[in-house]
Amino acid sequence: MFSGIVEEAAKVVAIKHDQGNVHLTMECSFTHELKIDQSIAHNGVCLTVVEIDDNKYTVTAIKETLERSNLGKLEIGNKVNLERSMIMNGRLDGHIVQGHVDQTATCTEVKEADGSWYFTFEYEFNKDMARQGYMTVEKGSVCVNGVSLTVCNSKDNSFQVAIIPYTYEHTNFHQIKAGSVVNLEFDIVGKYLSKMMRYA
Numbered sequence: 288m289f290s291g292i293v294e295e296a297a298k299v300v301a302i303k304h305d306q307g308n309v310h311l312t313m314e315c316s317f318t319h320e321l322k323i324d325q326s327i328a329h330n331g332v333c334l335t336v337v338e339i340d341d342n343k344y345t346v347t348a349i350k351e352t353l354e355r356s357n358l359g360k361l362e363i364g365n366k367v368n369l370e371r372s373m374i375m376n377g378r379l380d381g382h383i384v385q386g387h388v389d390q391t392a393t394c395t396e397v398k399e400a401d402g403s404w405y406f407t408f409e410y411e412f413n414k415d416m417a418r419q420g421y422m423t424v425e426k427g428s429v430c431v432n433g434v435s436l437t438v439c440n441s442k443d444n445s446f447q448v449a450i451i452p453y454t455y456e457h458t459n460f461h462q463i464k465a466g467s468v469v470n471l472e473f474d475i476v477g478k479y480l481s482k483m484m485r486y487a
Contacts (some may be wrong), residue, residue: 296367420478423438
């Protein structure tokens with residue numbers, strides 16, 4: 288379980304393809320605190336640490352993960368948003384995030400707004416999935432590349448988020464531009480409520 292509060296935008300230093308899987312090696316400042324089998328969210332995708340080497344560690348993304356997320360598009364040198372799992376006695380600063388990416392979206396516009404930025408994202412809309420909570424709502428929460436954000440200008444297949452300078456600089460949002468593909472995880476609370484309403 289995660290909160291969508293990114294700890295670090297870490298660099299990809301190695302990518303190894305192994306049949307349908309991809310082994311991603313990251314370089315980050317807290318590698319010395321990690322252990323094998325630990326869960327870390329990478330651009331919002333929960334992956335397991337399988338190898339640790341000095342200030343680098345490796346995780347494995349399987350075919351299902353690569354098809355559903357943007358991890359298969361990563362290149363050496365790209366920045367990836369990292370978050371370790373929540374500590375149960377800590378504050379929930381973002382919102383409840385599972386690390387299970389629902390689908391990807393494409394950035395269609397980045398607009399500067401006097402020191403902050405508005406990012407617009409479009410995603411494939413499916414009416415049946417929307418009935419199950421796979422959608423955004425105005426002022427609701429959404430997780431974009433592992434970052435907990437508040438939705439504005441919510442439409443059927445698009446939405447905007449406003450990014451403050453700290454988030455822009457300390458996550459990989461500074462690398463996102465029109466055409467970039469990002470990971471989405473819709474709010475789990477909305478999914479449960481949508482399903483409960485079907486049986487009400």
